[in-house]
Amino acid sequence: MYKAIVIGTSYGGLEALKTLLPKLGSGFPLPVIVVLHIGEHNNETFLTYMDSICTLSVKEAESHEKINPGYVYFAPPNYHLLIESDFTFSLTTDHKHNFSRPSIDILFESAAWVYTHRLIGVVLTGANSDGAQGLKMIKDFGGMSIVQDPNSALSPAMPRAALKIAKPEYQLNLEDIAVKLIEFAFKRK
Amino acid sequence: MTQINYNSSNVDLLNIEIQLLMEAIFLRYGYDFRNYSKAHIKRRVLHRLVLSNLSSVTQLQDMVLRDRGFFNEFLDDLSINVTEMFRDPEFYKSLRENIIPKLRTYAYFKIWHAGCSTGEEVYSLAILLKEEGLLDRCQVYATDFNRKVLSTAKEGVYQKNEIEQYERNYQLSGGLHKLSDYYKSRYGSIIFDKELSNKIVFADHNLVIDKVFADVNLILCRNVLIYFEKNLQDNVIGLFYESLVPSGILCLGTKESIKFSRHENFFEAIDTKQKIYKKKIG
Numbered sequence: 001m002y003k004a005i006v007i008g009t010s011y012g013g014l015e016a017l018k019t020l021l022p023k024l025g026s027g028f029p030l031p032v033i034v035v036l037h038i039g040e041h042n043n044e045t046f047l048t049y050m051d052s053i054c055t056l057s058v059k060e061a062e063s064h065e066k067i068n069p070g071y072v073y074f075a076p077p078n079y080h081l082l083i084e085s086d087f088t089f090s091l092t093t094d095h096k097h098n099f100s101r102p103s104i105d106i107l108f109e110s111a112a113w114v115y116t117h118r119l120i121g122v123v124l125t126g127a128n129s130d131g132a133q134g135l136k137m138i139k140d141f142g143g144m145s146i147v148q149d150p151n152s153a154l155s156p157a158m159p160r161a162a163l164k165i166a167k168p169e170y171q172l173n174l175e176d177i178a179v180k181l182i183e184f185a186f187k188r189k
Numbered sequence: 190m191t192q193i194n195y196n197s198s199n200v201d202l203l204n205i206e207i208q209l210l211m212e213a214i215f216l217r218y219g220y221d222f223r224n225y226s227k228a229h230i231k232r233r234v235l236h237r238l239v240l241s242n243l244s245s246v247t248q249l250q251d252m253v254l255r256d257r258g259f260f261n262e263f264l265d266d267l268s269i270n271v272t273e274m275f276r277d278p279e280f281y282k283s284l285r286e287n288i289i290p291k292l293r294t295y296a297y298f299k300i301w302h303a304g305c306s307t308g309e310e311v312y313s314l315a316i317l318l319k320e321e322g323l324l325d326r327c328q329v330y331a332t333d334f335n336r337k338v339l340s341t342a343k344e345g346v347y348q349k350n351e352i353e354q355y356e357r358n359y360q361l362s363g364g365l366h367k368l369s370d371y372y373k374s375r376y377g378s379i380i381f382d383k384e385l386s387n388k389i390v391f392a393d394h395n396l397v398i399d400k401v402f403a404d405v406n407l408i409l410c411r412n413v414l415i416y417f418e419k420n421l422q423d424n425v426i427g428l429f430y431e432s433l434v435p436s437g438i439l440c441l442g443t444k445e446s447i448k449f450s451r452h453e454n455f456f457e458a459i460d461t462k463q464k465i466y467k468k469k470i471g
């Protein structure tokens with residue numbers, strides 16, 4: 001039984017998430033935690049918009065906040081997002097990683113330590129290779145790994161890097177990723 | 190390369206060893222990381238294992254306990270010193286607009302800048318105070334528990350590579366001149382005018398174990414509390430409360446808050462978004 005989903009994306013990610021996240025309907029039983037490279041500026045408008053098109057509640061992850069199902073949490077710009085073993089968030093202003101803060105690798109790795117095999121990692125469209133190492137760790141820890149099919153991605157570099165390094169279980173387009181996530185999320189075993 | 194002996198099958202072992210290491214550091218050196226964010230500490234510890242080619246935290250502990258120099262290096266790992274000038278320009282803007290007028294009413298005032306790291310924020314503050322004509326009226330205490338960063342802060346010499354970003358931040362923060370009016374360039378470095386730091390006392394102070402500062406009018410402590418667990422964070426906010434004069438001002442980082450802390454009701458918000466609070470009277 002899975003406990004959480006982590007998603008990483010950069011260039012083209014906004015569009016991809018607009019397609020993917022609204023497909024996770026009410027009663028979706030897992031928290032979804034997202035790193036989207038969006039630059040240093042405020043992402044308030046973007047979060048409000050996402051919230052308006054999603055059934056799940058969309059918000060920025062806050063320091064010490066409890067992680068709950070029913071929510072999509074976004075890492076705040078300019079901070080790395082970490083998961084604590086009591087299922088709360090913490091933030092750091094540590095150096096950029098893969099030229100990124102927040103970094104997908106950093107979220108994925110800290111999530112893998114906490115959720116181990118009960119974690120689903122997803123890498124979507126993007127122009128760099130952040131997320132590949134993190135997804136590999138999720139897979140090594142027995143979690144489920146999914147990468148957007150590079151042919152269907154606005155920017156294929158990130159999915160390609162993740163495919164090469166993590167050798168994920170699934171390589172799918174966005175529609176099928178949504179289907180898979182729903183299938184895994186409701187699986188009881 | 191040495192293989193690191195941690196994976197999904199022994200997560201607990203790693204957590205136990207890290208807890209023992211933090212206990213050991215506290216007993217040996219007095220630095221108390223026991224209530225820091227565990228995820229952050231774990232990341233830094235694992236990073237150190239890779240850098241130093243060690244296979245277990247127990248091995249790391251052995252070295253940390255026996256070798257003070259190595260411990261100092263590890264201290265740098267644990268104390269994230271990343272900082273910048275006029276970080277969050279809107280914060281400085283709010284400080285200029287909302288707090289400076291209050292400070293102006295004092296003939297003389299004290300500022301405590303806690304967790305100042307390498308000092309970029311302190312020089313930012315000093316520039317702001319100078320532009321507002323208040324630098325001569327105040328005493329700034331800039332503190333950190335990492336002596337290495339304090340000595341950089343004292344020198345006021347920085348690499349030039351970030352300067353464009355700093356200039357941009359400065360302009361966005363409502364700066365009145367040009368940042369370059371305040372420093373000289375030398376061989377790829379910039380050196381801030383001594384006039385800015387004349388009034389600043391740089392001192393070693395550990396927020397977890399050291400005492401209050403007396404009668405401070407303004408405290409800045411930004412991006413330090415995010416590394417602390419809830420209880421420790423509460424204690425440190427208590428320390429700030431004790432240190433402030435009535436109506437004194439507390440500024441936290443943009444992702445930090447006194448919301449849900451034990452002291453929430455002892456402060457009122459002046460700028461909720463920029464995390465600027467005022468100590469209530471009485």
Ligand SMILES: C[S@@+](CC[C@H](N)C(=O)[O-])C[C@H]1O[C@@H](n2cnc3c(N)ncnc32)[C@H](O)[C@@H]1O
Nearest residue numbers: 268269272304306333334335395396397411412
């Ligand atoms: C991320 S930096 C923040 C620097 C600056 N305030 C800023 O926001 O840009 C955190 C600083 O807090 C310091 N620090 C961490 N724990 C501390 C403690 N217990 N007492 C004093 N300083 C501490 C670290 O050494 C580091 O310089």
